[in-house]
Amino acid sequence: MSARIDAFVVATPGLEVLVQGELTRLGVRPANVTHGGVNCSLTWPQLWAVHLKSRIATRVLVRVARFKADGFDTLHAGLSRIDWAAWLPPGGVEVTASTDGKSKLFHTGAIVERVAAQIGRGEGAQQVQVRVVRDVATVSIDASGLALHKRGYRGPAGKAPVRETLAAALIAAGEWDVKKPLVDPFCGSGTVLIEAAMRARRIAPGRHRTFQFMQWPSFDPAGWERLVKGADSDVIERCPPVLGSDRDEGAVAATLANAATAGVAGDIEVVRRSASDIELPAAAGWIVTNPPYGSRVGGPDVRDLYDRFGAVLRERAGGWHIAMLASRDTPVSRLHLPLVPTLETSNGGIHVAVHTGTVPQADIRT
Numbered sequence: 400m401s402a403r404i405d406a407f408v409v410a411t412p413g414l415e416v417l418v419q420g421e422l423t424r425l426g427v428r429p430a431n432v433t434h435g436g437v438n439c440s441l442t443w444p445q446l447w448a449v450h451l452k453s454r455i456a457t458r459v460l461v462r463v464a465r466f467k468a469d470g471f472d473t474l475h476a477g478l479s480r481i482d483w484a485a486w487l488p489p490g491g492v493e494v495t496a497s498t499d500g501k502s503k504l505f506h507t508g509a510i511v512e513r514v515a516a517q518i519g520r521g522e523g524a525q526q527v528q529v530r531v532v533r534d535v536a537t538v539s540i541d542a543s544g545l546a547l548h549k550r551g552y553r554g555p556a557g558k559a560p561v562r563e564t565l566a567a568a569l570i571a572a573g574e575w576d577v578k579k580p581l582v583d584p585f586c587g588s589g590t591v592l593i594e595a596a597m598r599a600r601r602i603a604p605g606r607h608r609t610f611q612f613m614q615w616p617s618f619d620p621a622g623w624e625r626l627v628k629g630a631d632s633d634v635i636e637r638c639p640p641v642l643g644s645d646r647d648e649g650a651v652a653a654t655l656a657n658a659a660t661a662g663v664a665g666d667i668e669v670v671r672r673s674a675s676d677i678e679l680p681a682a683a684g685w686i687v688t689n690p691p692y693g694s695r696v697g698g699p700d701v702r703d704l705y706d707r708f709g710a711v712l713r714e715r716a717g718g719w720h721i722a723m724l725a726s727r728d729t730p731v732s733r734l735h736l737p738l739v740p741t742l743e744t745s746n747g748g749i750h751v752a753v754h755t756g757t758v759p760q761a762d763i764r765t
Contacts, residue, residue, distance in 0.1 A: 413744030454567035468536035491523020544611035552661035573722025580684030586643030589654030709734030
């Protein structure tokens, strides 16, 4: 097997550039953005590092072959050149297929049957994907297993939980200075707070995960342990104020439980409080939040909520930076703040944008 791996790091559409930035910081070059992810060439340690350290990526697909497939004969020939035993451990596989609808091979069910038969294994956990575009087949193996947003710390969830990877993207898009306070006045089950504390303390998000590549014949347990120990040595005890509140008592309890599981309970303060009663540290920082959109949670009073919240921010939060998720239905304008959409993506099937800006100092009332 090659010392380098042709990989596609999957990202939620809209978050690709943020994932590219993570890969660049891990020393991955080149890393080229395309819709839904980033194409890159990885060493084996880099493959492991992406899983251990990426906060925003969804999963990693390793491309094991690419060949012309304008019929089942050429598909069979291309598959026969793959050394499956070098990639896959003993056991079953799950094959999925997709096409562009314009290739001669267009029946995905038939492609799945042919690939599964040629690999010669029953159903199992290892996922093999075949994508046919313009009569060219790309065969990939999923290196991740469970999606990377499943950090393992989230138990109880709020009414409209944000994925861990999206919470991390919201923090990154807001350009939070990790030396400054971060406040989430709609904290729900605490995902934004926990992701912020983990980032500030440099805790690797995949530290307590297992991944599918650990079952591959190529996996080096000793090399992985060295990588993990290096990540552990980067962890710091310092954390700026990370403060959350929610009017729902169950949300507060969920945040505390999740923070404890994530190992950051001592880095987060959370209280039961409505957003209109928000209390901010004296030093300006960031308000990073996923408030009710108006389309899933919030009901008919959401406009009043934004009226009140905007008035409170203009009165108390001069100089504070804002990063918040909002849908097309969210009455962002009712905050009367200079916020602009800087990134578009989706959350739970809803089109959302990250709105960022700074509360003007001139709006402070004394």
